[in-house]
Amino acid sequence: MSDQNVSLPLSPVDQAGWRSLISAQVGTWLLIAVALCLPLVVAGSWVFALGICFANAIGVLSVSVLVRYGGEVSIGHTFFSAVGAYTVAILDTRFGIPLWLSVPPALALGVVAGILFAWPSRRLSGIYLAVSTLALALAVPEIINNADGLTGGYEGLYVSEPLVPGVKMSLQRYYAALAVLLAVTYGLARLRRSRQGLALLLSKSHPAAADAFGARQVWARVAVMGISGGIAALCGAMLAFAGSTVSPSGFTFWAAIFLLVGSVVSVYGLTFPRALIGGAFLTLIPQFLSASGAWIPVLYGVALLGVILAGHYLPRLTQAMGRRKGGA
Amino acid sequence: MDAATNALTGQGISLSFGGIKVLKGLDVTFRAGEITGLIGPNGAGKTSLFNCLTGAYSPQEGQIAYAGQSLDGLSPAARAGKGIVRSFQHVALSLDLTVLENVMIGVARNHHAGWLNAFLPLPRGRAERAEMERAAMGALTDLGLADAAHSLPDALPPGMLRLVEIARAIVGKPDVLLLDEPAAGLNNSETRDLMQTLRKLRSGGLVMVVVEHDMDLVMSICDRIYVMNFGEFVACGTADEVRRDPDVIRIYLGSDDD
């Protein structure tokens, strides 16, 4: 069943031992502390970019979770992030509903969208599922543009309702995105230890065995897509809030591919630092290369290939090195 | 519990793949409180019969029932919910999970904490995890695997993985335990430990079926043995009866006089 497995350079926790686990935890806490203090020292434009970076990191997580827990690849997650983004934006512009009230429905709609997509595609796997997500991504901008009465069409919507009245809006955008990103990574860390998480992981590699212990394949697929869709919707919600505008240009087919690129570059990691790597890759590189946009796809393509090929060759290389050492 | 009423039975089970008859109308009763052996040459249909019993295959003809209740049409997951559990011929452990976590999946069907518990630190989810860990650790200790509990399967030799697979099957206190070649890949002392464990497991309520090539193991722990060949039962009886059966001798020692 080679089509089930996406091969990756994994870092097994247990082999590394507790010491490195603790140092990784310390590193994560340090990173969080830095993220919390950053708006005090960097310029306003960076605070804005970092807010979007956090939102994109959530989107990267939504793709990674599908790979890690479902063994599947999606190139259509902009569909789910668009659901979240437009839920927040429409509730904001139409009804003046602030973020803390619009995120729960955004999350719920994302989960529902994930499940609704998972059900007809429950028997598809590997490449067939990837192709159907591709179709999903293609339909998104068109649907948004045509439902312009609701979505503002090509022009998009402007999200202005503050979360906490009186606090500087730029700080709100930054901290809200950071908070949601932290919440998602925390939730995913819990999922890894939960009964459902264990069952999903077994179902990914041995569906028949998981079946024999009560976790049906269809359940696993629908659950993973629901989780992934929900997280993607959170990404959209935070993109809307942190980026302040929502328009179809943010949810193109390419944006969906970029989410996958970010996920690959973060080696499908589900931790806060890994998600940040993916999010930064998607947000900060265009920021740096804004003068020469044509290099962006080249750089993304090279990074994608580089990480994949490294994942292929590095284990072999270390093995060969180890053998040479052992022989000497 | 009355041993006879809690039996796993099959009546007239026939299974074919594209015109090839793999199982030819088998009638079988696996009784509770006994260890039943299922032996026969490769390709005799032992694993296919297992797959029919667990619901992975649905036989074209025949009925399967446990404790008088029909299992026909139930998915493997639904049968697992009724306490029918199996191990796999090819070790089917998740490489992402530690040994302990792999075994914890064996008790998952007895727990029902909701999705919120999966993401939030709620008391019910924590209690469930602790309970599952305790049960899994117990099963691992029984099989002498406590030291390996926190290793990843990658780091262990095949014999130990086989035992982990069995630990996962028995940890949930199943009513029906189907073991597919549990001793394959085990060394002598591991096989002895396994036999000890299986004997200890034998209880009034448990239906235990073992498919195995290791004749010593089968002959010494099984109360009743079915011998299969070409999708049919050739013989059935105690170890001594089966050993003396001319058909069985012919299958296992070759058929010069044909």
Add this chain to the structure above:
Amino acid sequence: MSDILRDLFPLVWSGMITGCLYALGALGLVMIFKCSRVVNFSHGNVAGFAAFLIYGFSSGVLLELSWGAAVLLTIIAIIAIAFLSYAVVSPLVFESDLTATIATLGIGLIAQGATLLIFGADIVSLDLPVPRFSTAVLGLRITGYDLTVLAVAVVTIGALFFVIDFTKLGIAFRAISENPFAAEVCGLNLRSVHLFAWIVAAILGVVGALLIVPTTFLSVTTVAAFMLQAFAAAVIGGFASLPGALVGGILVGVLMNLFTFYVSPEYSSTFLLGLIMLALNIFPNGILARVEGFRV
């Protein structure tokens, strides 16, 4: 009633013509998928790059060649690109087809970036040297372009089927598509057959791109967008069947035409999504990775 019929025939006809082009694209995707189980997401972008190369070689942006020489040079360049692409992907193919598929996305991104870097984001026009005439048959307006497309498609697809049915490489291709393990045991070289498929697919992509561009303008996204219909065609045809790709291409061409005319031109991608989901669920033969009977 008669109005509907009067519109119907021209719609079906022009749908068939575009369908032939989708089929050319889909055949390339299926060639690669059949032998290596990799979906080549770089197909559209590489073909688009090829179209730009022809433009660049013939218009004086890069060189000032005749149209024929430009096409020839481009095909050589595209074969080199196919060779390079496969060289990058080949170690992954034997490990995980899904990883290899993701890698083709990387190649596609690089091709897109290269197009932007060399030719910029402007729209250019690239014409085919075809006879400009049109004639009416039974109320259908048939143009020289239509006939060219039809002729080129028939010849190309005919040649492809001939190669696959009768040449040594074609037979090896079929053997490997049926059972890669057995074929390798029999001494067939998987890599050379894969490479054959990649190169043939790339050439089919160039032909498709050349024929589609005259109907519209050439921009960075034109051909990539066109290849997405080719994806749908491949999916509908079963993804592992060459005749299926042909039928799928024509079906997608006709259905899209009818949909945009009678229902709505604005929801064509959504229609395509529905079509793909429907095909994957209703006609799973050859589409589903494993329907039943998996071994445990």
